[in-house]
Every structure is written in structure tokens, then in C-alpha cells.
Amino acid sequence: MTICEAVARPSMRFVPVKSAEQQAALMLHRTRDLLIRQRTQLVMLEACLRRDAFRAHLTELGVVASQGRDGVKALIAIVADESGGRLPGLAREVLGALAAQLARWPSKLAPSTGASAPNIARAKRAGASKPFPAPA
Secondary structure (H helix, E strand, O other), rough: OOOHHHHHHOOOHHHHOOOHHHHHHHHHHHHHHHHHHHHHHHHHHHHHHHHHHHHHHHOOOOOOOOOOHHHHHHHHHHHHHHOOOOHHHHHHHHHHHHHHHHHHHHHOOOOOOOHHHHHHHHHHHHHOOOOOOOOO
């Protein structure tokens, strides 16, 4: 019914049907965008939760630092300093595990290289205007 009505309207514009290759290229773009958004949200959430827990545990022991990455780096250095008597041994061991994760999380945010060169060439042949979106 809707198709008959659309055909009957003189102002209706029609678009060409996309080939299977074009559909695949569009699917690649949409899926990659979705995965990048999900990865970014997950990594940021995990990092925030770890950072907040790390700060909270150290604050309970009277160890505080400024906000931001520099403050977290200072706290990581305090935990790593075994010669200082600021932290009990067990606390240093437990916080060391969190510190190791926090020290790694910026590298997890590095953008992925995306699809391989053959996929980029295939997307261009299929008529994609840009090979791949920039990572978020």
C-alpha cells in the first residue's frame, strides 16, 4: 500500500539500490563506530571506578594528592616507593594491583588502527566517501 502511494506521488525521489559491497562497507563503518563508542565508554568507566577506588583507599590512610592525572601519578609513585613508611605492607600490596591497572589505562585508549588495507580498498571501490571514521 505504501509503495503504491509513493509511486503515485510526482514529487517522490528515488535512490538507486545499493550493491551488496556498498551495504557491507556501510555495515563495516557502523559496526566500527559502535565498537569504538562502546570501548571508549567501557574503558573510561573502568578507569574512573579504579581511580576513585584507588584515591579513596589512600585517603583512608591519610595519603592525598591533587586531582587529575598528575595527582594519580603522584599517588602511584607513593605506592611504588617501598622505602617510605607511609603505607602498611599489605595496603601497599593491594594498592599495587590497582596502581598497575591505572598505569596501563591510558595505553588502552590509544586508537585502533582500524581495518586492513584490503578492506579500505574494497570500501573505496564500493563507493564509500571516506574509508573509515576517526576513532572517538
